[in-house]
Structures are given as C-alpha cells and as structure tokens.
Amino acid sequence: MNNGLLQVEGLRLHYRTTQGVVQAVDSVTFTLGPRQALAVLGESGCGKSSLARAILRLLPRNIEVYDGCVRVQGLDVMPLDEERFRRDVRWRQISIVMQAAMNALNPVLRIVDQVLEPLLVHQGVPRAAALDRVRDVFQMVGVPLDFLGRYAFELSGGMRQRVVLAMALVLQPPLVLLDEPTSALDVLTQANIMNVLKRIKHDTGTSFILITHDIATSSELADRVAVMYAGHLVEISDAGHFFHEPLHPYSQKLMASVPRLRQDTGLEYIPGRPPSLIALPQGCRFAPRCPQRFAKCEQAPPMIDTKDGRQVRCWLYE
C-alpha cells in the first residue's frame, strides 16, 4: 500500500540503562490510511508511548537502537536531519497530544498565545490571519471564544484538554497522535472529548493514532485496533472484528478483564506479569502467561495474516 498516510516498518527503539537494554519498541510494522483512526492498546510498560515518541522522533538521550522505516505520505522521514524533520514533519504532518498534556500548558501565557505559536513559528502566518485560524480551531474543539485571553489555571480539566487538542490541530496535520487523551478526565468530560474527536475525524478527515489502556473508550474512535505487548504489536485488526472476537490469546484475556456496564460477565485476570523489556523470553513473549501455549511457542512467532485481513503474532493461526 503506497498511498498510505503513514507506513511504519520494522521500527525499533531501544533504550540504554544501567540494568541493560530496554527493548521498548521492537520490529513494529503497520500502515495507516487517511481518515482512519487506529487505537494502540496495551498495559503500562508495553512500549505504546515509546512508539508515539519513535514515530515523532521525540527521543531521550539514552538511545541504544533507533532504526526501521517511517514513511509519511510516501516520504521516508528517517534519513531527514533533525532540523528538516522539525520543520517539515513534526506538527505539520504529525502532531501529538501528550499524556497529561493539559497540565503542561504554560501557566504564564494566555492560551491564545500558546495556540498561535505553531502558526507563527511553522508557517509564518501574519498574526491577524493566525488569530482567525485559532478562532476556527477553538470552535471546532468547543472552547468558547471568550476563553481566548484566559490563562490555563482559569480553565477546567476538560477545557484545558480541548485547548491542547486545538494546539495539535491548528496546522491541520493529516495525522494526530493522542497519548491517553482522556485518562485523567471524568466520565462526562471524557464523553465530551470523544464526541469532539469523532466530529473532527468526520468533518476534516484527520487520521488519529489513539494510544490508550482504556479499551472501552478506544472503541469510541477506532476503525482499527493494534494490541501491543512487551514491545511488539501482537495483533492488528479492524475494530468490528476486534471488539467482537479478538484473536491473540493476550487480546482475549485483556478483553475479559474489562468490566462491562451493560452485561454481567465474569471478570478474569491474566496470571503473572508482563516480562521485563530488558530480559525478554525466548520465543513468543506472551507464552509464559498463555493458557493455549504449546511446543511451537518456544520459537518467536512472525506476524501471520489471517484470511479475513487481520494480522496476529501467534502460532495458533499459522
């Protein structure tokens, strides 16, 4: 698929620590088309936030390995130097709403100035035109226009989250990464933000990668779902199939641990703990906790394509 908006191939991001090398993102491959929302699901420490950072090249200093291929609208961005990447890719092509970003707004700047900044810096738009654009974006995300001159501490959590979202959308990038965009918010506020995201996706055709541990909320936006476990993607599926009947034993167990409001199903938990990303097991990384493990699981499974167009990293589907 060459017309994809984003193609990621064999992306690796390993960190160097005093205890050893942390394989946070390991051989991650997926594609994302325009007008698509992909949910990346996983538990804490599975590497999902590192995946976002690897795509946007927001890296710490202790990098051991960072390679693979990231193509944005056909252009391989990995060879770009830092300055070009910053100027042409980051925020113009791909922007991000970081985890708990609503608490990272600058407390001494009015919110309008913070949302204006990317327009002035990246596009050199005159201030008056930029202000018009900011007004449009605020309307889109549902921030009242008389909030423009306020400071972050004068807004509620939900409003601040909308402001952060406005910052990510202001340059109209075709792809926005959302790292746990609603996990610090209340139920009603969360529903409001998800409504805003749905509307934006529908009206502007923006694509999203939604990184979250909250499976129920991810279903509000996702067309496709990728499940991450111990640095690997273990399943990529369309949302319809996934929420109905996930394939990978880990996905199945994960779904079974989510309480449902409208159905009284028993809850299960996954015995054991995820492996350390420093000392990963040989073979399938989920095998030590897997109820369906068999002899072959001692070899690492590849990503296997199923007949109905899903992908799963499990020998059961060979």
Add this chain to the structure above:
Amino acid sequence: MEPSTLLSVRHLHTWYELRQRVFGRAGHVRAVDDVTFDLAEGEAIAVVGESGCGKSSLAKTILGLYRPTRGEIFFQGQPIHAANASLLRWYRRQVGFVQQDPYGALPPFMNVRRILEEPLIIHGMRKAQRAERIREVLEEVKLVPIEDFITKFPHMLSGGQQQRVVIARAIALRPKLIVADEPVSMLDASVRVEILELLRNLQSAHRLAVIYITHDLSAVRHFSERIFVMYGGRVVEKAPVANLLHNPLHPYTRALLRAIPDADAANAETEREVPPGEPPSLLNPPRGCRFHPRCPFVMPGLCDTLEPPEFEPEPLHLALCWLYKDTKP
C-alpha cells in the same frame, strides 16, 4: 437503628471555610452536604461521582481525618463525631484506609516489614505477636513467599504488589470497616481485577464492611451491594447495584450511565449524549436541586427553588429528585 448496623451517618456536613485576609470568612466549600446512610456489618457500598463531587471528603470525614461541620457519625453506637482522644484511638483500630496511589501511600524509606509493623506498634501490640500478624496479613494479600517481599522497599514492587501492601496495612489491625478511595484506578485492567477479587475475598473472610469511593461505574457490580451516586456534595441516588444499573432514577445517574461506553465497534458511529454545562461550584451551589441547570426534565418554579427531599419510588431505591414527588418520601 438495626442491630447489625455498623456505621450510621446522620445529616453529615463537611464544609471547608474559605478565609479572606481582611474581612474574615469568605464562605464555605460545601464538600459534603447533608448525607445520611446506614452501613451493615459486612456490607460493601460504592460511592460514585465525578471529581469535586465531595466523595473523597465524605471518605475522609468517615475515617475521622476531618471533623464534620455538622451531623453525626455512629460506629457500633459510639459517637465518632464528638469523639475524645481515646475513643478516636479505638475507632482508628476499627477502620482501615486503602489509598488511591499506592506508591504515594507507602513511605519510600521503610521496607514492607516496617510498613506493616508501624500500625501494630502504635496500637501497642507485643513484638512476637507483631511478627506473627505480619506473616498472616502478607499471606492474606497473597504476597508469598513472604521472605521475598518482607525486606523489599516500595520502589522494588510492581503497582499491584504495592497496592497489596497498602491493603495488608489496612487490615493489619483487624478492622471492621475498610474505606478504599479509588483503590484500583492507578492499575492496569488485568491487575485491577486481581485486586478487586482480593478485596472481595477479604471482605467475606473477615465480614468486613467496605466503602469504595470510585468514578468507575462499570466495575461497581463486581464488588459492592449498593451504589450511592454523589453530585455537588449530596448523595442524589441510593440503590442496590442491579436496580441502579438497570433502572436509574435520577437524571444525573442516567446521564452518567449513558456516557460510559462498553467496548463495541458501533460506538465509533454515534455521538454520546452528554448534559450541557459543568458540575456546580460547591462554594455557591445553585438553589434548589443542584443538577437543575443541566437537567433535561427541569420543572421551573420547583426544581430551581426548592431542594428535593429523598423520595423512594421503588423499595430501597431512593432518589433526590422532584420527578418522584408523588411517591413515598
């Protein structure tokens, strides 16, 4: 009061005073405003509500960490709201607290043994007995083999294990009541289920009463018998879990339930109904019903002037809402 009643809360108010430098009092934040309920021995209730609705203030008042502004708390008939030092000391043996953030709740410079020993020392238990009790509770929270954990410091444990230590500490004095403030909200889904199951087992093994403070309605049915819904400092609906989930009466409860998704691909197709506006300020709550500015069923002249009393449209199912004014108050 029924003979099996463990905790009885009557017209409880916890208000925080706001002071101004020159003119003295500026007003009160009415975090808990006229809350009344009974809790039986061994019963688990869940208090749900959004942030700022007063649920944590309610928990801390019940724990005796805050003094109520008005109202009464009786524990096994003893008046806790007017407790002297010795009664309070006795009371603190009877209630355990499970905090939201396990890492923040555990002192980083103490190992597990020391953390669990602390309450036992404070309450004057002998050394030999202490060692035995520590072993017991660690086994109960399944931190086994004990030797692997007892010398560890909190940062060496996973989130789930840390929460187990917090729970072990809460039950170390063999309390009759546990107050758990969002005990699993910081944990991953699978670990969450483990911890909830553990609490459920402890509850039945020791006939513990539990008050869960939570914002997660979808998990409530797995660990409690009754739900209280809080909004703007008041408990607006009280009901057995199944009644509340299948037949919510208060418009706020209905809105809350409608806003919660279950994992389903169809969710992406439709928008969710959300009431307009934001929760009320507790400093200056609206007149009448506190939900009326956001309520789709508001009856002008009634909801915006008079505070609704508690009506009981179904047996044991109470709602603070004028829609049910023709039912038994």
